[in-house]
Amino acid sequence: MNFDDTPEEAKFRAEVREWISANAPHDLDEDLKKSGLAGLRLPGRDIMAESKAWQKKKADAGWAVPHWPKEYGGRGATPIERVIWQQEEGLYNQLAQPFAIGQGMCGPTVMAYASEDLKRKYLPKLASGEEIWCQLFSEPAGGSDVAALRTRAEKADGSDEWVINGQKIWTSGAQYSDYGILLTRTDPNVPKHAGLTMFIVDMKAPGVEVRPIHQMNGGRGFNEVFFENVRIHDSHRLGAVNDGWNVALTTLMNERMSIGSRLATGFPEIFGFVADFQLPDGPAIDNAAVRAKLADWAVKSSGLRYTAFRAISSLSKGERPGPENSIGKLVAGVMTQDIAKYAMELEAEAGVLTSQEDAPAAALFQNMVLNSPGMRIAGGTDEILRNIIAERVLGLPGDVRVDKNVPFNQAPGR
Amino acid sequence: MNFDFSDEQKQLRDSARRFLEKQSSVAVVRRVLEGDEGYDRELWQGLAEMGFTGAAIPEEFGGAGLGYLELCVIAEELGRAVAPVPFSSTVYLAAEFLLAAGNDAQKKNYLPKIAAGEVIGTFAYAETAGEVTAERIKATVSGGKLSGTKIPVADGAIADFAVVAAQGGSGLGLYLVDLTGPGVTRTVVDTIDPSRKHARIVFDGAPVEQLGSGDAQAVIEAVYDRAAVLTAFEQVGGSDRALEMARDYALERIAFGRQIGSFQAIKHILADMYVSATLARSNCYWGAYALSTGSAELPEAAASCRVSATKAFQHCSTNNIQVHGGMGFTWQFDCHLYYKRSNLLALNLGSLSVWENRLIARMRARNSARDAA
Numbered sequence: 001m002n003f004d005d006t007p008e009e010a011k012f013r014a015e016v017r018e019w020i021s022a023n024a025p026h027d028l029d030e031d032l033k034k035s036g037l038a039g040l041r042l043p044g045r046d047i048m049a050e051s052k053a054w055q056k057k058k059a060d061a062g063w064a065v066p067h068w069p070k071e072y073g074g075r076g077a078t079p080i081e082r083v084i085w086q087q088e089e090g091l092y093n094q095l096a097q098p099f100a101i102g103q104g105m106c107g108p109t110v111m112a113y114a115s116e117d118l119k120r121k122y123l124p125k126l127a128s129g130e131e132i133w134c135q136l137f138s139e140p141a142g143g144s145d146v147a148a149l150r151t152r153a154e155k156a157d158g159s160d161e162w163v164i165n166g167q168k169i170w171t172s173g174a175q176y177s178d179y180g181i182l183l184t185r186t187d188p189n190v191p192k193h194a195g196l197t198m199f200i201v202d203m204k205a206p207g208v209e210v211r212p213i214h215q216m217n218g219g220r221g222f223n224e225v226f227f228e229n230v231r232i233h234d235s236h237r238l239g240a241v242n243d244g245w246n247v248a249l250t251t252l253m254n255e256r257m258s259i260g261s262r263l264a265t266g267f268p269e270i271f272g273f274v275a276d277f278q279l280p281d282g283p284a285i286d287n288a289a290v291r292a293k294l295a296d297w298a299v300k301s302s303g304l305r306y307t308a309f310r311a312i313s314s315l316s317k318g319e320r321p322g323p324e325n326s327i328g329k330l331v332a333g334v335m336t337q338d339i340a341k342y343a344m345e346l347e348a349e350a351g352v353l354t355s356q357e358d359a360p361a362a363a364l365f366q367n368m369v370l371n372s373p374g375m376r377i378a379g380g381t382d383e384i385l386r387n388i389i390a391e392r393v394l395g396l397p398g399d400v401r402v403d404k405n406v407p408f409n410q411a412p413g414r
Numbered sequence: 415m416n417f418d419f420s421d422e423q424k425q426l427r428d429s430a431r432r433f434l435e436k437q438s439s440v441a442v443v444r445r446v447l448e449g450d451e452g453y454d455r456e457l458w459q460g461l462a463e464m465g466f467t468g469a470a471i472p473e474e475f476g477g478a479g480l481g482y483l484e485l486c487v488i489a490e491e492l493g494r495a496v497a498p499v500p501f502s503s504t505v506y507l508a509a510e511f512l513l514a515a516g517n518d519a520q521k522k523n524y525l526p527k528i529a530a531g532e533v534i535g536t537f538a539y540a541e542t543a544g545e546v547t548a549e550r551i552k553a554t555v556s557g558g559k560l561s562g563t564k565i566p567v568a569d570g571a572i573a574d575f576a577v578v579a580a581q582g583g584s585g586l587g588l589y590l591v592d593l594t595g596p597g598v599t600r601t602v603v604d605t606i607d608p609s610r611k612h613a614r615i616v617f618d619g620a621p622v623e624q625l626g627s628g629d630a631q632a633v634i635e636a637v638y639d640r641a642a643v644l645t646a647f648e649q650v651g652g653s654d655r656a657l658e659m660a661r662d663y664a665l666e667r668i669a670f671g672r673q674i675g676s677f678q679a680i681k682h683i684l685a686d687m688y689v690s691a692t693l694a695r696s697n698c699y700w701g702a703y704a705l706s707t708g709s710a711e712l713p714e715a716a717a718s719c720r721v722s723a724t725k726a727f728q729h730c731s732t733n734n735i736q737v738h739g740g741m742g743f744t745w746q747f748d749c750h751l752y753y754k755r756s757n758l759l760a761l762n763l764g765s766l767s768v769w770e771n772r773l774i775a776r777m778r779a780r781n782s783a784r785d786a787a
Binding site: 400 | 418419420657
């Protein structure tokens with residue numbers, strides 16, 4: 001039992017470290033260090049331009065998406081090398097955020113289902129950050145139950161084109177995306193999972209309208225996307241007609257391979273805060289009630305860290321990460337919310353302040369309180385993650401589904 | 415990275431599990447729980463024959479010289495089987511005190527017998543309710559004779575010898591006492607988990623031998639850190655078994671015309687049990703790494719796995735009963751064996767709040783050391 005690299009891993013890590021140290025945008029170090037949980041902040045700079053510049057630099061040297069095949073913009077790195085890359089990229093990984101969904105979820109789906117022509121057309125530019133992709137699955141009528149989606153794709157008479165009508169929601173990055181992978185309903189006369197089809201959609205095509213959603217924390221990272229008679233050529237279909245659910249599963253499975261980057265929990269932040277913050281009887285960290293809370297979060301935080309190390313060890317042996325890795329976000333989401341609330345509780349009356357100038361700790365915890373409800377919903381709600389653990393890890397039976405085996409257009413609620 | 419047990423260690427786990435499924439069956443646990451024997455002799459002998467009691471004892475003292483990772487593997491299986499044996503008292507505590515503070519003669523006298531399963535040892539520490547501190551220890555050694563009362567002492571009625579913390583000429587000291595000798599009166603006391611008996615021991619001029627001459631408090635803390643990792647593995651083993659029992663029952667029990675495991679209310683309880691058991695296991699791996707390598711991280715890792723595993727076992731054993739419903743509250747079902755053991759292990763080496771406090775103090779010390787560097 002050890003944390004050591006194998007000789008090959010150590011060699012790869014040294015190569016990565018050397019390249020990053022010679023090429024990373026070190027002028028951003030200070031701002032990147034201060035960002036983290038409060039979101040990326042680069043005062044006086046254009047975040048997208050900085051992100052694209054770093055991505056391009058990585059692409060030119062073959063480091064853009066190391067685990068992709070060379071012909072699509074990668075370097076054929078192994079899964080464990082991908083983790084090492086993420087660990088070493090560290091701070092600068094925040095700059096890769098605009099490309100994360102495209103490279104993490106859309107790219108692998110395109111790679112698995114698109115024609116060779118389309119792969120060569122789209123993947124290298126997705127890798128280099130020249131083009132940005134989004135994922136269009138969720139809808140107002142289908143969030144956790146994504147297969148209940150209603151956006152229609154109908155074959156246009158006498159042509160090789162499909163016509164799309166409907167609405168997507170919670171689409172991260174749609175406002176700056178060039179392409180997306182789009183899950184649609186092609187047959188409403190069969191049960192919901194059996195009538196779906198996946199496409200590549202051009203986000204600049206006529207009939208696509210993106211409207212940012214004003215979030216409860218003031219941000220506008222998510223969008224609604226409306227499709228009105230948007231035409232997609234049949235060559236841009238991913239997988240067979242009505243086999244879209246299986247294609248979507250490929251997309252979602254790939255989410256799990258990304259285990260190298262650390263999940264934010266807020267623990268280092270609260271630990272630092274209570275070490276300095278004064279209660280009437282001394283530093284907060286000396287208070288027994290504070291210590292009990294801290295200890296609970298400390299062991300959750302170390303538990304997540306070493307759970308990830310165990311997953312990385314499996315990866316190093318060539319095993320694939322499974323549904324057990326759902327625990328990361330489940331633990332981190334609630335924990336972030338609890339930590340933020342507790343820090344504000346210690347701040348007492350001043351805890352209501354939200355400007356960086358007035359609020360203690362530059363309003364970090366206030367931002368976390370307003371942001372954390374989203375963490376517990378996006379990418380699988382706490383409840384869906386518990387279902388995944390119960391059903392896929394522990395082997396419990398699925399819930400009773402009243403729409404099972406019922407044609408979509410006759411199911412309850414339609 | 416290879417943050418996992420080796421194939422050999424996993425084989426050891428499998429053979430320990432097979433052995434314990436037979437030799438520490440629920441019938442065996444219940445016999446000790448309901449009887450006066452104090453422990454299962456046959457199981458204890460079997461553990462010694464398997465080389466388990468001497469797993470981490472060096473070969474020069476008659477041990478198997480396997481190591482602490484192997485001992486962690488064994489501990490997890492003992493916890494899973496809620497084994498009714500004085501393993502923790504003898505192996506995690508008595509043997510570790512001898513290794514940490516004993517002179518050559520003392521080690522030669524006791525360790526080979528521990529490895530052979532010929533003696534049972536224990537540590538006699540607490541005297542009153544509340545966190546044990548040096549000031550609260552009233553037992554006194556004077557002229558080589560010990561007087562005072564210790565309660566509760568794990569396996570106190572069946573142990574052949576004890577390491578006793580008592581006030582000596584120059585403050586708190588550690589002493590070896592022959593519990594079968596003169597000046598020792600012991601009575602079994604009722605406890606939350608009768609499958610692991612405890613005793614009140616009254617010492618009245620019992621002859622003692624000093625164990626080490628250094629800072630007794632520091633030795634106790636160091637041994638407790640090691641024992642905390644091993645106990646945490648027992649707790650993780652117990653958590654996993656409690657989770658399995660609940661899962662199996664949720665699959666088998668039908669209510670409202672369906673398996674109760676298909677209800678989200680039950681699923682989510684089980685998912686949360688899985689989460690706490692997984693976090694505890696991962697913390698325990700860190701503890702095992704630190705224990706086996708003698709890492710400077712051991713105090714922090716030990717407190718982390720202790721806190722995490724105590725919570726996990728209590729969480730899992732409590733919810734195992736909840737998932738079983740009324741049947742979980744019966745003597746007949748086995749849920750209470752795990753519930754009782756979880757409550758015992760939560761307190762045996764000092765309570766959760768004591769370890770939480772220790773964890774934060776240690777993290778803080780590490781942070782200030784880093785800041786100073």
